[in-house]
Amino acid sequence: MQDLGRRARAASRAMARADSATRNRALALIADAIEREAPALRAANQLDLDAARANGLAPAMLDRLALSDKAITTMIEGLRQIVALPDPVGEISNLKVRPSGIQVGQMRVPLGVIGIIYEARPNVTVDAAGLCIKSGNATILRGGSEAIHCNRALAKIVKAGLEGAGLPADGVQVVDTTDRAAVGALITMPQYVDVIVPRGGKGLIARLMEEATVPMIKHLDGICHVYIDAKADLQKALDIGFNAKCHRYGTCNTMETLLVERGIAPTVLPQLAGRYLTESVELRADPEAHAILAAAGYPHLAHATEEDWATEYLAPVLAVKIVDGIDAAMDHINTWSSKHTEAIVTEDYSAAMRFLREVDSASVMVNASTRFADGFEYGLGAEIGISNDKLHARGPVGLEGLTSLKYVVFGHGEIRQ
Ligand SMILES: NC(=O)C1=CN([C@@H]2O[C@H](COP(=O)(O)OP(=O)(O)OC[C@H]3O[C@@H](n4cnc5c(N)ncnc54)[C@H](OP(=O)(O)O)[C@@H]3O)[C@@H](O)[C@H]2O)C=CC1
Ligand SMILES: N[C@@H](CCC(=O)OP(=O)(O)O)C(=O)O
Incomplete structure (x- = not known):
């Protein structure tokens, strides 16, 4: 050497x-x-x-x-x-x-x-x-x-x-x-x-x-989050929620924890689960998300523990948590994320701007999949x-x-x- x-x-x-x-x-x-x-x-x-x-x-x-x-x-x-x-x-x-x-x-x-x-x-x-x-x-x-x-x-x-x-x-x-x-x-x-x-x-x-x-x-590792806000467009939430987890499991910009605003969760979670079912993704959910997913009959379901918030699975496994709103989502992210990449799905300009300013990660995205965090995709030629x-x-x-x-x-x- x-x-x-x-x-x-x-x-x-x-x-x-x-x-x-x-x-x-x-x-x-x-x-x-x-x-x-x-x-x-x-x-x-x-x-x-x-x-x-x-x-x-x-x-x-x-x-x-x-x-x-x-x-x-x-x-x-x-x-x-x-x-x-x-x-x-x-x-x-x-x-x-x-x-x-x-x-x-x-x-x-x-x-x-x-x-x-x-x-x-x-x-x-x-x-x-x-x-x-x-x-x-x-x-x-x-x-x-x-x-x-x-x-x-x-x-x-x-x-x-x-x-x-x-x-x-x-x-x-x-x-x-x-x-x-x-x-x-x-x-x-x-x-x-x-x-x-x-x-x-x-x-x-x-x-x-x-x-x-x-x-x-x-x-380092990518414990990346997607937060689906109260004002999310449903189609965007489904597409981004699926792509960020399932496009490639082994990459560091893959989503490992999904955060969903409480009010929109009963609508968005069962539909998103329908997408995850096609890939047999195991969902590790907090008690509220677990109840919604169990009622929807999702088969690959487990209870999340605190360890899940700190885990990079690099596999078809996803932690899911219901949050009160953007403040709770940002608190969770700033506590558990590895400061790599996080995304918000929202049509609310103020929420988007707060997320961009207040989330302390290397890439922060609005209405886009975390999988875009890549030099080639950002136009750097490679990375x-x-x-x-x-x-x-x-x-x-x-x-x-x-x-x-x-x-x-x-x-x-x-x-x-
Ligand atoms: N932020 C980023 O750009 C990237 C982050 N990652 C992260 O890397 C991790 C997954 O990759 P994985 O292959 O498991 O990573 P590892 O950390 O296991 O291995 C990466 C490299 O480090 C070497 N290495 C690991 N531990 C030691 C050690 N104790 N002493 C000396 N060399 C060591 C490995 O060698 P050996 O072959 O001997 O194991 C390998 O060359 C994930 O957390 C992923 O998110 C990966 C790529 C890019
Ligand atoms: N550039 C990559 C992501 C970074 C990366 O190399 O991650 P990894 O697969 O963990 O080695 C991509 O999006 O394809």
């Missing part, structure tokens, strides 16, 4: 120096090679999937691990979108002449070496590599161990693309071991790594909070992930989040009086 770090640090200088056309050329070469090598990538992914199935990985995790045709096309499209994005590096903004005569501005620059620790989702390897290359950073990628074969195959493609464009192959390095000791090393070498982006659950974060000496931009942190970068992190601003000063020989 020390050697990896040393090489990343050396490569980071060339990555930061490279002009926009060179970095874009590398991205285009990688996109073309993924298209060409799709059968080999699928074969490598099949090895991972076979091993994961044999180890009993949950269906939602297998869904994340699978490199479907759609996932391959999206990776390629994502890279090409990143090529088309404006280059943030070197841009000078806020230039002002000071009374002393000097001009002071800010230049956008790469962070340097970024270590990314993430789940077993091979498309992240390409998205993360692509964004780091475009933003002039070197990166060390430590993906989930179940994806090791596919990540090795992708690493070869990325390195060839970098070299083809005249950039150092060490600009992107994939950690070639599933030994977690490598994570321990990566997070404790500030001399080589400028920032760590951990994408993962509570176990990973607990270790990092204990051990990391490199600063982090934390991409490193979704930050639940407040400092530096919040929500889906794209190119800007991988850069910072340094002050630049232009003088004409001025000296301070």
